[in-house]
Amino acid sequence: MERRHFLRALLATAGAALGPACREPDTYVPVEPGPEYFPQSVASGDPRSESVILWTRVADADADGDLELLLEVATDDAFVDLLTIDGGMGLSVVAEADFDGCVKVKLRGLEPATTYYYRFVYARDGRRLASPTGQTRTAPAADADVPVRFAFVSCQDYIGRYYNAYRRLATQELDFFVHLGDYIYETTGDPGFQSGGEARGIAFDDAAGAIDFGEGDYQAARSLDNYRQLYRTIRSDPALQAVHERMAMLAIWDDHEFSNDCYGASGTYFNDEVDETDEDRRKAANQAWFEYMPVDYMEEDFRYDASATFPGDIRIYRDFTFGQHLHLVLTDLRTYRADHVVPEGAFPGTVVVEEAALMAQLGALPGWAAPYIDVDTYAGGIYGDVLRAAAPAIGYDPAAITGKLDADFINRLLAEINPTLPMAEQVPEISEADKMGLRRGVAIATTGKLGLHSSFGSRYLVVQEAFDAFARARFEASGGDSERTMGPEQEAWFLDTMQGSDRTWKVWGNEFTLSPLRIDLSTLPLPPPFSNRFFIVGDSWDGMPGRRDVMIEGLADVDNVVVITGDIHAFFAGTPMSRNDPGAKVIELVTSSITSTTFQRELERTAASEPSLADVPGVDQLASSIRDFLVLSDTNPHLAHADVTSNGFVAVELDGATFTATYHSIPDSEVTTDYAGMEAALDGLFSTTRFRVNAGERELYQEQGGAWKRWDTATRTWV
Secondary structure (H helix, E strand, O other): OOHHHOOEOEEEEEEEEEOHHHOOOOOOOOEEEOHHHOOOOEEEEOOOOOOEEEEEEOOOOOOOOOEEEEEEEEOOOOOOOEEEEOOEOOEEEEEOHHHOOEEEEEEEOOOOOOEEEEEEEEEEOOEEEEOOOEEEEOOOOOOOOOOEEEEEEOOOOOOOOOOHHHHHHOOOOOOEEEEOOOOOOOEEOOOOOOOOOOOOOOOOOOHHHOEEOOOOOOEEOOOHHHHHHHHHHHOOOHHHHHHHHHOEEEEOOOOOOOOOOOEOOEOOOOOOOOOOEOHHHHHHHHHHHHHHOOOOOOOOOOEOOOOOOOOOOOOOOEEEEEOOOEEEEEOOOOOOOOOOOOOOOOOOOEEEEOHHHHHHHHOOOOOOOEEEEEOOOHHHHHHHHHHHHHHHHHOOOHHHOOOEEEHHHHHHHHHHHHHHOOHHHOOOOOOHHHHHOOEEEEEHHHHOOOOOOOOEOOOEEEEHHHHHHHHHHHHHHOOOHHHOOOOHHHHHHHHHHHHHOOOOEEEEEEOOOOOOOEEEOOOOOOOOOOOOEEEEEOOOHHHOHHHHHHHHHHOOOOOOEEEEEOOOOOEEEEOOEOOOOOOOEOEEEEOOOOOOOOHHHHHHHHHHHOHHHOOOOOHHHHHHOHHHHHHOOOOOOOEEEEEOOEEEEEEEEEOOOEEEEEEEEEEHHHOOOOOOOOHHHHHOOOEEEEEEEEOOOOOOEEEEOOEEEEEEOOOOEEO
8 A cells, every 4th residue: 555545643652751851952952833834733632541642734835745743742831841752752753745734643651631732843944843732631541430521512614704612612621522523614605604704715726626506606625625625724713723722622524524414425415416426525525534633543553545445434433431430422424324215306296105004104094195196097197198298398307207196296287287288288187076085195295395306305394294104114114224324333333332331421422413303383374385294404313213213212221321412503402212112212412503504594594595485474484483483382392492593512511420511602693703802702792501411310400590400391391
């Protein structure tokens, strides 16, 4: 294997500290600050009781090729008491140009629960130029009965936004922080959410290598240089650098490290209009993540090899223990997952659950079931003939118009087709009287998907009852593969790890929301299909309900499980449970985004811009009232807390008795203001909300007026 094909962390072992008297005064050259040569500063990650990963990137515009650095580690920030590394006073490392000048070192032989300081030194023109100093802390020993403090964060879009939440996070006394994904956003100038980016914009240097959407500056990363540039730019932010310099990070990815709402190596920008499977793009994203993120892989000598077959090129799921009381298990829910249960390109009229199967599943025929016909035989096949003839003109594939089709959707197509035909060639719509005698089932349109190549009814605003019936039928027919999330190997590892843990708290670092987020619009004066009960997001675990049941039931006998989640750009807290056994439940704590557009603002934007919603009365008020729909009705009894208009992060302190989470929230209106140098004013903008879980219970408590009150799902109140 030639060197250019891989990058790995250099393995090194620390020894005893050396004082200043051990240096050679006649040859020692003092170190001076050289931050300009380390534009992304430093970072550390994945601390264990005797090791940690140390990272930097060096850049010198006047030097070509690889650059040599010296890593120095000490027990004091003045670097008086240096550690020996592999027997020397520092470790010589090479920043290779093939890997964008990035360096990673796994330093072993450290003491548990100990704070270390580190810096990288670049020798140039007789000077020793140092990176900013980093501070990191190793995990407590396995038998240590000590508290653990950490934060978890997600979703940090850079364009037009400032990392004020990181300024607050940097002041917290924490052992480490967990990043649950969307560390970068792969798009630049997305008109949907990346406006106002003049001061914080990104224009790809390799514009030809990017995906261009033909809408101004709107592009998405595709080449390795594109993805690297995103990391270089984001890691140049002073607020983010301050957090990395102060504490270690444990990171996983979600979708935007590769492509929005992705699955495997497939993107979803074009809603199945084109095949977006692109393994080269996926590998470019993976390699840049590998280069820039300080991660300790389960295979200690792991080296990234872009020639390896995807998804075998990289495995990021892994676990960590911190003393007696914390076992942190991090998963990867994007690499191995299947396509969405309702594909964006699915023909809306296709019947996917016929009447007999629906009755067998539900025990009776529900009122919402859709009447259907066999379009090839009903009325002598006239409906099939007319629809196939007109299909190209109205944007459908004639081959899709066959077999069992939804009668209501056929009527919608006829309403569009008949006015274009001579009167003698027009076909009457299927009457209400005729529909009364038809069989009924679930069509793609019954899930709310009324258009081809649309994310509605697929990834967003999915009709709950119809989707659940379709998803269950597919889940059973495929042996669960239709909702593949972790993949069989990772899922077995995850459940074995959680079930076999002997730490007090088993914490699952989970990318997207486990708790159902349902809204009930069925009682409102809305036109069909909007007068329904919906899942708001089908890209989360709501889009994989059978697999979610398997996971929660697999954790039913595991004590003290807490799920920490990001992705949704809102603060939630609740107790998601299995549909089969409400007693099988876990605690989920969800952080909002660091900067990305908050949940309510995204819905408001969609309501204002989505053509299919233009004729829905009051849709803007519905979007602005989304919190009330989530928590004030009986649709989500598990959901105890919702804040859908704030950014921020969650800080945790745990010990053998309690797990306490403090939500640090700031109004999303402040995200476009840079509070550098105004820390006192910034601090006054934050508010906190505290939740607690007691060891041995599966109940969620909130602090109210100095007392801890329990969330009661039956009454949907704190008692």
